[in-house]
Structures are given as C-alpha cells and as structure tokens.
Amino acid sequence: MRIHRIHKTYFFKLLIGIFLAFVVGGSVIPFVSEKPYYEYLFLISYGGIRLPVEDGWAYINLLLDSLVSQILLIFLLANYMSDDFSTCSVYIFTRSNRKGAWFLHKCTDLFFLVALYYILQFAVLIVVGRVLGRLTISDPAAFWHIILSELALLAMFSFCYVLTVNVLSLKMGTHYAYLFTVLLAVVFSVLPMLFQNSTAVKFLPFSQSMLVWHDSKKLALYRDFVGSCIPHFTILFSLLYLIVLIGILLLIGIHLVNNIEIMGSERKD
C-alpha cells in the first residue's frame, strides 16, 4: 500500500546511493583481504572510524565516509513534503482538516525511503564483497547483529536530518532548509573532534550513528580491527536517544503543520 503512495521518482532517486556503495565497497575490499569476512567489510564501510579520532586525515575520512551519503540523501528527499504541500495542499486540507495525520503519513513514507536507501547500499555491498573479495560470513549471529544495528542507527539518524529538512522546507523554502540542515550536519560532525577526550562524546547526535564507538559484546572480537569504544555507550542507548530525537522533531513538525497557512503556501521555488 505504502509503495503505491510514494511517487516513483523517489525510488529512482534513491538508486543514486548505490553508486556510493560501489565506491565504498571497491575501496574497502583490499583492507579485508587478510580477513575475508562480511563482518569486517560492513564495520569498516558503514561502522564509522576508529577511536580516538586524533589524526586529521582520519577526521576527513570520517566526514567523507559518513556525511557524503547523508548529504546526498538529504538532497534527494528535501522536496518530499514541500512538493506535495505546495501543489495540492489547498485540495487536501479543504476536504480534511487533519493536517497532523497527513504529516505523519508523509513521515512514515520518508522513513521507509530512508531505510530503503541504506538497504539498497547494503545489498550492493554484499554483492561487491562476494564478487570482488570472495567474502563469507564467519559468525552469522555477529553478522546479523552488525547489519541490523548499522541499518537501524544509520536509518534513524539520517531520518532525523531528512525530517528536519522537510519540516523546515514547509516554513522557509527548500533552499534555506537545505542550507540549514547541511550546516547542522557539518556542525554535528565537527563536535566529536572538539569533545574527543571527553565522555560527552556519547551524548552528541553524530556519535549515535558510529557503530564501532558503541560498547557491545558482539563487537569485542573485532576490536583489534575497528579500534576502541566509548565505555557504557550501548546500542540501546543510541536507539532510545534517536527515538526521543525523532519524537521531538515529529511534535515540532505537527505543531508547525497545524499552524501553517495553506493558502499562502504555493510554490516559492
């Protein structure tokens, strides 16, 4: 049902992300040649970078590795709500005054698209790993733990950005919303460098998407490969943190949509 509701162009747009997965997979395969297992491939590709982040080039890799994918996703989905709102809001809301319900429907569609973006990239990474590196799974339990944790953390964290840009685009226009969200993403990515020797790192939004920084028993076997972790920084903590963050954004979005003037919302861009 939901798939029918989403415009097909967004599915095609998300396919651009596959290109990034090819690039990441192709460049990472040589690093896992000694340990040819998918767990290592996924940890190094989407798990984040080693702690402590002291080297300047490690930081630049962090920016490239994690932010490029997110900024592309924000760009691809920035118009999702504003397109609909600016073209047919008058027709929708003169027939139904449940703007909040419309907003929540849009949010579920967006979350589905964000998750799909990463699922497609993960699928490509599996194919690249198999074809280029002849990779296999060493421990199925650890493999699924890594895959599902990475997917949940990345999808939820990226969804926060996508939700922000869409909510702001209803208020200030897509180009300003995009600028603001990119600024937010860049500032969030700089903060771990400024607080790198402090326990405050685990409370930063950006840290929630870094799987290898989490304190997990399932990752203990891979610590020599992915570096140390932040003590007591669990995946459950990050999931709760992101759920609260998304909840706050949803409340702000519903409040904003309920109070928005639909007659003056025709396309400005």
Place this chain on the structure above:
Amino acid sequence: MEFTRLIRTEVHSLLKRREFLIVMTINLVWMIVPFLMDCMKYYQTEITYIPPANELWVGFHNHMGEAYYLFLLPLLPALVYADTHYLNLKTGMYKNIYSRCRKSTYILAKGVVILVSGFIIVFLPLLLNQLLCFLIAPLHSTRNSLGGWPAYTSYPTYTLLFESLFLRKPYLHNFLYMAMAGLLGSMSALLSYAVSFLGGQSRLIVVATPMIIYVVWNFTAAFLLGDEYSLYAYLFGGGVADLMPSYFFFCMALCLMVCLAIIFMKGVFKKDELHN
C-alpha cells in the same frame, strides 16, 4: 555602456539581496568561531609556544576549516546570487528585462557579477580570519625561527603544494590559498548559474548541484583514485603529498568551459518567445 549599466544594477541588487547577507553572516561566523576557540586555547600561553599567524589560519590545519572546505565551500557561493536567473524565468520577470536591454548583454553581465560574488563570499571571510589571527599570534613564531626560515616549523613541508613559497613568503602562500578557494567558489556559483539555463528543475537543484558534484567527486576520488585527485586536498594549506597544481587549475578551466558552453548555447544563442 549598457554592459556597465547592467553590471551596476546587478551589483546593486546583489548587495541588497537577503541571501547575500545570510550567507556572508554564516561565513563570517564560521571564520570567527575558530578564532575564538584559538583565543581560549592559547590564553595565557607563553608566546614562544604560540604558532605563527599563518599556521593559525583556518585554512591551514583546522577542523572547522576542513569541514568548511569539504562541504560548505561549494554550497554557499551558489546561494548568494546564482539562482536569480532561475527566479527571473520562474516568475516571468525575464520578459520585462529582455524587453529593456539586449539579452546576451544581460546574461553576460549577470554571469560576471555571479562569478565575482562567488569569489568575494569565500575570499573575504578567509582573509578576515587571517587578519584576526594577527591579533593573537606573532607574525613569525620564535619557536620556529631556529632554522633561519621565517615560517619554518617541524611541519613536513614536502607535502605542501607551494613549498618554496611557504618557506619564503608564508603569508603570500596563505593569500594564494585564499584565492584558490575563492576561485572554487566562483566556479561553483557559475555552475549553479549555468544549471539554471537547463530548465525544468527546482531551485534546490540549481543551488545544490555544484555541492553534490563536488562532494561526490571528492568522495569517489579519495576512495578510488587517491587524495591527490580530490579537489579539497588543494585547498588546505596543510597539504597532501603528490599534489599536482596543474590538475586543480585544469579542473577549474574545464568547469569554466562547460559553464560557458551551457550559458552560450542555452542562454545567449537560444531564441526565446520575445525574439523576432
């Protein structure tokens, strides 16, 4: 005469534009914050331990500077004025303009102003940061003057793009890097302007296309080809080994040619409904 008059009009509307003020403010804040952080870091530090002002500059080796060069540099210049042609087309304002002046002159005048605005919006904040660094850091650090070079440090200078210039004229070296960043800003704004001639897209695409191309190219080059093929590596004063200056300027020239080709083919030489 018409060209000069149009340039004056465009500059006037650029300076009055809200986007110009917002982007300039963001840029200035982004350059002042690292300065304030350096102020806190070096407060009450003995003068001999403070690096020279040229190395304290945000474009030399600074995390906020790196984030700026990686993501914001191509986005901000494109937001300043490059989307005005798209807005003119979208609102129908172009009919009023084209009936009062020659279309080709207008397009070229706007292109020149966009090119210059892209340069200024990047260059001036970087220059401001360097000037601010003079307030808290010595021109030549005594810590680093033992080797006889004004800018000598333990920094591995062999990785620098213009090593000789860095060693002899460190501030001219930084000035050159500011100009290179400004050049990339100009190209980003011009590319955004060129995209607005392709028609049918949203304002977001016009504004964000240079950034997406830049970011994806840097990503691809860094992971598959090597850091020396990523454009951002040419913008940090800190340097990366094996850089080729000709590569950077070739990319800029290629971008300029592509933009001019689009502007001439889709703008200057294309007949519109007013042409008779």
